[in-house]
Amino acid sequence: MSEVFYRKYRPQKFEEVAGQANVLKILKNAVEQNKMAHAYLFSGPRGTGKTTMARILSREAGCAPEDTIEIDAASQRGIDDARALREGVRVLPFRSPKKSYIIDEVHMLTREAFNALLKTLEEPPEHALFILCTTELEKVPETIVSRTQHCRFSKISMPDIISELKKISKKENLEVEDGAFQLIAFFAEGSLRDAQNILFQATSFGKKIKESDLRIFLGAPSGELVNSIKLSLLAKNPKATIESLSEALKSGVDPTILSRFILHDIRETYFSKLANISKSDASFFDFSIRELLWAMEQHTDDHTSHIPLELALVKIATQTS
Numbered sequence: 533m534s535e536v537f538y539r540k541y542r543p544q545k546f547e548e549v550a551g552q553a554n555v556l557k558i559l560k561n562a563v564e565q566n567k568m569a570h571a572y573l574f575s576g577p578r579g580t581g582k583t584t585m586a587r588i589l590s591r592e593a594g595c596a597p598e599d600t601i602e603i604d605a606a607s608q609r610g611i612d613d614a615r616a617l618r619e620g621v622r623v624l625p626f627r628s629p630k631k632s633y634i635i636d637e638v639h640m641l642t643r644e645a646f647n648a649l650l651k652t653l654e655e656p657p658e659h660a661l662f663i664l665c666t667t668e669l670e671k672v673p674e675t676i677v678s679r680t681q682h683c684r685f686s687k688i689s690m691p692d693i694i695s696e697l698k699k700i701s702k703k704e705n706l707e708v709e710d711g712a713f714q715l716i717a718f719f720a721e722g723s724l725r726d727a728q729n730i731l732f733q734a735t736s737f738g739k740k741i742k743e744s745d746l747r748i749f750l751g752a753p754s755g756e757l758v759n760s761i762k763l764s765l766l767a768k769n770p771k772a773t774i775e776s777l778s779e780a781l782k783s784g785v786d787p788t789i790l791s792r793f794i795l796h797d798i799r800e801t802y803f804s805k806l807a808n809i810s811k812s813d814a815s816f817f818d819f820s821i822r823e824l825l826w827a828m829e830q831h832t833d834d835h836t837s838h839i840p841l842e843l844a845l846v847k848i849a850t851q852t853s
Contacts, residue, residue, distance in 0.1 A: 538728040551688035569681040571662040575669040576685025579723025586663040590632040599628040605640040614648035638664040639671035653679040687722025711743030753785040770849035787838045795824040
């Protein structure tokens, strides 16, 4: 089996990292001016390049592979692991001027492990570089955060994701329809890694990847059905709205996925009208977005999963100014 794309095309230098311009500027300046901190904290959504950036920063700091230690805090989270880290930090690097410790999912450490790590961060050896990565910043103690340089990673924009997917497609000799690129970026929700995985899985269709095939593969509703629901909502026609919803659900579309597509189209329409929109229309769009968000947050069993969306759509279609 061929290598999955997110591993095959993982960036090896700063210039190859997508969508994190602010973080890149901070880290590149620190390396170029030789003013690196002894500890960094990378926080942000999954699949946005935190661990990849940590590896690049380690290399830029001059750490050879044998002097780069990666720790998965999800499985190495106890006090004994933290004590082993404290003892290992004292050992000088084998070949490099620095020895880096990349701790992934650092929020998973136990309280005792955090306390042990804190002592190491308070009195770090000159040769040690710590790079902590987390998707749940709120679970990292403030005492740890305050002893690091904090870099916030953001979700990657759809245009940036599509740009990266096009580069991969060219290298892999794939023919991908523009609509398929858009669909992958939409489902990735800001995660380049997820987008790369979807594109890799889509190669099961062969070298030609069509939007229609991808919609079936991802369980996405047709554009026509989503547009039909949107137009019925804008026309304040609850009967037509529910009829279009029923048609979509009969095709096997997941209500949560359908909600996301409707929300996307409503937002796009809203933003396209902002330059010249009436107060009543703005109120309608605000109400619609809130109701769709509410529907997406509801968790029910498979037999009733469509009900929150039904309720939201009826309320939107019958909303009065």
